[in-house]
Amino acid sequence: MRSDRDLQRELERIDRRGYPAYKDLRGQYDFGDFVLSIDHVQGDPFASPSSVSVNVHNEVLHIPAGLWDKAHKRTALEDVLLRRFSRALAGCSMCAGGSGKSGVLATTCPGQEVLARSACEVDGGSVTFRFEAGLPAHGRTVDGRAAAKMLLDFVPQCVERTLFVDDGLLDQAWAAVDLADDQHAAREQMEAADLVAFVADGSILPRESGVSQRPLESALAFEAPAEQRVVLDLPHRGKVAGMGIKRGVTLIVGGGYHGKSTLLRALQDGVYNHVAGDGRELVLTDATAEKLRAEDGRAVSGVDISLFIRDLPDGRDTSRFSTVDASGSTSQAAATVEAYEAGARALLIDEDTSATNFMVRDALMEAVVAREFEPITPFVERVRDLWERAGVSSIIVAGSSGAYFSVADVVLQMDRYRVHDITAHARAVCAELAAPATPRAARFALPAGNRAIAVSPVAPGTDSARGDRGGRDDRGGRGARGGFGGRGAGRGARDNRIKVRTCGCEELQVGQGSADVRLVEQLVDPCQARALAQLVRIGAQAGILVQGKPVAKAVDELMALLDREGWRALAEHDYVACGLALPRPQELAAVLNRWRA
Secondary structure (H helix, E strand, C coil), X not given: CEEHHHHHHHHHHHCCCEHHHHHHHCEEEECCCCEEEEEECCCCCCCCCEEEEEEECHHHHCCCHHHCCCHHHHHHHHHHHHHHHHHHHHHHCCCCCCCCCCXXXXXXXXXXXXXXXXXXXXXXXXXXXXXXXCCCEECCEECHHHHHHHHHHHHHHHHHXXXXXXXXXXXXXXXXXXXHHHHHHHHHHHHHCCEEEEEECCCCCCEEECCEEEECCCCCCCCCCHHXXXXXXXXXXXXXXXXXXXXXXXXXXXCCCCCHHHHHHHHHHCCCCECCCCCCCCEEECCCCEEECCCCCCCEEEECCCCCECCCCCCCCHHHEEECCCCHHHHHHHHHHHHHHCCCCEEEEEHHHCCHHHHCCCHHHHHHCCHHHCCECCHHHCHHHHHHHHCCEEEEECCCCCCCHHHCCEEEEEECCEEEECHHHHHHHHHHCCCCCCCXXXXXXXXXXXXXXXXXXXXXXXXXCCCCCCCCCCCCCCCCEXXXXXXXXXXXXXXXXXXXXXXXXCEEEECCEEEECCCCCCCCXXXXXXXXXXXXXXXXXXXXXXXXXXXXXXXXXXXXHHHHHHHHHHCCCCCCCCCCECCCHHHHHHHHHCEEC
């Protein structure tokens, strides 16, 4: 292996040559404490930055095994290290000077969620950081001196600041791992206690703004109602009290602006762990829970929505319903069935973002338009059977209709941001007013769950003529765009490339197909979207995503591949990009279900 001195000599040799001379640097260099790997070199100063990684062996670090010996601990440790490394790089970025993207040093900057990310990987105590470097240029020639400053001074400084500076790193790491341990234990105890969600006393649920996930400073701390109070015994925090939401049907009501949707948003994000100080560290929800909503205009392919919609006036078969332009009700019906097929054990629904005719149908409307003339069976008439016969819980926010009072196991009221259990009161009022109980619809039959992929998402080779020649990576923030080349492609291999492009958390494009995911609300990070796009590409190239294969089976195979091979499974060439984050199987299924070929 070459050394850092060899890298210095190479930079001196190519100084002031044409920019492509930087490609001679590709390879590994031993810096003593770590190994620097220049994995991909950008084509010119204005292209996406080069891909670089550093690996620090555990023999140098001596990280205690207790920080990484379990998956949830390892992810927490990686998160701490990546946040430190990201800050260190930001302090040196653009300091080398030059034209175009010269001097850029950047990696993934994590948000409030703690996710496994390709930008930092701990393996057996060794640490790998992956990042981008804009190699410095004078016009379109190599600036060897500036590159030496970047690679031989700035990068080692960043590694030093991240891993070797005695500024409380070990304490930070243990604190994060202890929190992850508590979150893991809490989820296990929730399962044992038959809880679909838990919100600890003292949690801060409101966010700073619509574009910030930081906690609102002036927010009222959460306090559980006595009827729902449970106590979890955690390994590090000890006994923690909070609100436990039992499996079944839970209704959340209250006046406008009293916090109903805020609570539900916290619950939908509770499928992920959050960092210390977020306020939602112990707001935890069943990891399979799915937020459902209406999505006018979405694509639906071969979904059995007959549980909710049948006997359409145009005679279409709703047991294999397809459309390129779904209505609010058909999109929400499809999403409900798709969630069940994807293994969701809990559905989260807010009437504000739901199709009214999918959720309820009142007696007066039924008296005017007879049931036999209405193809839609509202969710309220199926919600009990979904729980009792399919084991799928529901948490529903409602503020304008009382139809769910008679089908709910628990009714919670938000009053000035406080939660109150009003189950007994709601039932008493229903009895006093002789409110009719919501009927259960007949003919409850669950979909078979083996719905097949109707059309293969992409065909290998279809994009060879339009592939991004640089194989550039998309690692920008929300709304950023970038292109990927096909796996294993390089010079002489362009015919097998599949173009991959993402637009933040809004759209994925793979080959000639795309999926609109802007309303998949639990897709929380653009890095997850990039990983999903790469999974679709790999699935197409490996023959996993083929016409006729059950969607659920394809999802299982792709997630198993990622679990087995790690980030290397998504490598497009012979290196792993830094801008990937682990998605849930539910979001992968959501992408496949929304695919337009």
